[in-house]
Amino acid sequence: MPARDADRLSPAPVKVTVLTQPSCTLCDRAGQVLYRLASEYSISAITLDARAPEAAALAERGESPFAPAIFLDGEPFSYGRLSERKLRRELDRRGARR
Secondary structure: OOOOHHHHOOOOOEEEEEEEOOOOHHHHHHHHHHHHHOOOEOEEEEEEEOOOHHHHHHHHHOOOOOOOEEEEOOEEEEEOOOOHHHHHHHHHHOOOEO
């Protein structure tokens, strides 16, 4: 039976923005988590230096007091130690599994 077009389409990627700072082990860990999840979920991740004006404005708007600050599609998700389980649940909720 041929696959329908809708069955073959990948979900739209969830835009993940990570605000980081130098020498931040929690930032490094967040990057590792995202790297692992990228093989299972449709995500598009970018990293911004938390000291950059754009990142500082995003952190202020999202009330994220310290790095790493994680935003999903521009909305605050978490800051500090990234919970892989929590992120997986949210990505599943958004239908982002490949």
